[in-house]
């Protein structure tokens with residue numbers, strides 16, 4: 001057995017202490033023949049430190065497109081020739097989306113807006129939307145609205161938003177290659193305010209942006225330092241018209257190695273499948289990831305692209321004997 | 332679920348609803364494959380960019396001239 005796996009077994013599985021950057025890199029560099037054993041260990045770590053439950057979430061875009069930022073992977077930036085147009089979702093449709101999400105058994109509903117940070121119009125829509133959802137649907141509301149001021153953090157807490165998503169997207173050293181209109185430090189600043197407010201921090205990123213394996217390890221270590229409640233893992237789905245539109249997709253085995261490595265870096269976090277898994281992993285690989293460290297999924301469609309029908313994911317979880325986390329367990 | 336059910340519009344489709352290029356002129360096999368996991372973006376009748384809203388269980392796409400299509 002690879003020495004790093006022995007070390008991970010003693011340190012991560014037994015003691016719940018995540019691997020450091022050097023250890024994560026060793027895991028990411030393991031040869032294909034060690035992959036089954038790596039996934040098995042990551043699965044044991046997840047079962048030991050998180051349990052068998054899977055947290056199910058739905059997401060919806062409250063404000064799509066026309067974003068002034070230039071994240072090179074994003075079809076919603078107004079700075080590229082992407083075909084995605086700007087559009088707002090009305091409140092009744094937002095509540096209906098929450099209702100349909102809850103009907104799948106999901107406990108989380110995340111409202112997302114393509115903005116640098118919220119303006120008054122968006123905060124007003126959020127206030128009205130969250131209130132309407134809470135009155136009609138039994139589900140926890142999360143939000144992802146870009147960079148926040150302290151006032152906006154306080155407002156979201158007061159609205160009853162329980163978790164805030166703000167992805168660092170990639171490691172600090174690679175970030176300037178992906179985004180030039182704001183900095184990694186600015187993102188980190190919002191995350192600190194969210195953390196201090198008592199809201200749960202949800203922070204992950206996208207693999208396959210052109211980062212090296214070393215930078216992937218750097219990213220996992222930086223996330224571990226932040227210690228978020230949840231880490232959503234996206235795999236780049238190259239979008240037409242964006243600067244990364246021709247980037248190759250991550251190989252399935254590299255994606256699985258990364259899932260296991262992130263789990264060994266963060267044994268206790270909620271590690272969620274987010275966008276791109278359909279393309280990178282397909283059905284079989286998706287299953288392998290759920291048996292290799294993943295313990296949460298986004299079901300249904302994404303913000304501008306489509307996912308598998310929720311029923312297919314739920315059937316797979318049942319098949320894997322992984323219960324969907326109940327709302328009572330999240331309160 | 333992702334079928335477009337507006338035969339009147341589709342029988343007059345002149346443009347690929349993913350890339351917006353002429354439906355007759357180019358190869359759109361990759362577009363058709365990608366559309367399995369994407370909503371349409373261009374009106375197939377006039378190639379205008381449509382206003383598209385994706386929700387967890389579906390999508391709607393609206394051309395200002397040719398109306399709304401849904402999943």
Ligand code: SF4
Nearest residue numbers: 067069071074077114
């Ligand atoms: S800030 Fe968000 S919506 Fe805007 S370009 Fe970046 S990823 Fe896209």
Ligand SMILES: [Zn+2]
Nearest residue numbers: 347350359362
């Ligand atoms: Zn096409």
Ligand SMILES: [Zn+2]
Nearest residue numbers: 374377394397
């Ligand atoms: Zn039209």
